[in-house]
Amino acid sequence: MALLMEHQFRQLPADRQVETRPFLEAVSYLPPFFDCLGSTVFAPIKADISGNITKIRAVYDSNPARFKTLQQILEAEKEMYGAEWPKVGATLALMWLKRGLRFIQVLLQSLVDGEKDENNPNLIRVNATKAYEIALRRYHGWLVQKLFKAALFAAPYRSDFLKALSKGREVKEEECLEKVRKFLINFSATVDAVYEMYNKANADLDYTV
């Protein structure tokens, strides 16, 4: 995660288009985020997100000029797949990936905002629950929701998580939070832009898994 903080997302251009290549490069540092959570229980989540990235990269690599921006991928796939779209291809992969990104964004933001369970100030359950409610719950059936609640018990302590964020160094909590704050600027703007793009393209689906 020291890593994560050192791989800033790019600042968005005025037209808020997200370029595919730098986006893929920046998100490729995120799966290790789930190792910071410290339990093998999170391995399937890491795998799901890595799978999304691999799928988007495969489409991009098939024609980098044609798929220069994420927007171009959505447009081309809409054309290509007809009625199957948007539950298909890189459009589907990015639809789910953005939810994982939103989860990470809200969790980190909630931590830097100092949101806490005053009775358990060293737990991050309240922050993870908030992130889950905003980013994912509505896309999960009751069973996966139940699994999430159980998985929360594997979430690390706040202090250990912050230490993991600044892996390999002795960083003070406040310094670490400051890095996260900086990271969140372009990251949040990018995630917002992807959500906006899905809204405008009418490409979001709300089926549950």
Added chain:
Amino acid sequence: MALLMEHQFRQLPADRQVETRPFLEAVSYLPPFFDCLGSTVFAPIKADISGNITKIRAVYDSNPARFKTLQQILEAEKEMYGAEWPKVGATLALMWLKRGLRFIQVLLQSLVDGEKDENNPNLIRVNATKAYEIALRRYHGWLVQKLFKAALFAAPYRSDFLKALSKGREVKEEECLEKVRKFLINFSATVDAVYEMYNKANADLDYTV
């Protein structure tokens, strides 16, 4: 799963050595077993097992003559890895894979033996729980055990599961069970032989995840 039943494991030779190539071929039909369970909740389990198979195959492909039998893989890796062994390489992958195979074996055996919860004769929870207790529980910490209990709610009805086993055809329950019985003969013998090999080689570990 019609597939599964049609890809019998080989009969063991007198020396009970398991040949790597036919073993890999036969187990490669097993991951779809988890699709028969009918819920995306089982996707991470399928992925874990597929990962084991991929890892063993990579070792085999690196030198098919040297790794002709599973036994030869264990011996060569013990030599190669020293103190790291057996928590490494194809030895580790097969250690976990055999537990998934044992789970499938006990579940199918319990079904053909007609074991049932008399109050819920169309549920397979009692069979899956038995398989879990024998094959996996001791290797799982309390959290994964809890997740297993929750995941059980996603297990299909007995009748749907048997239908899935004979996918694409109208087969009577008794005919389907008969096929499973036949499949289990060589399958069980192979799984037993792999367990015996791990015992003799002192290659089994009982850490929990």
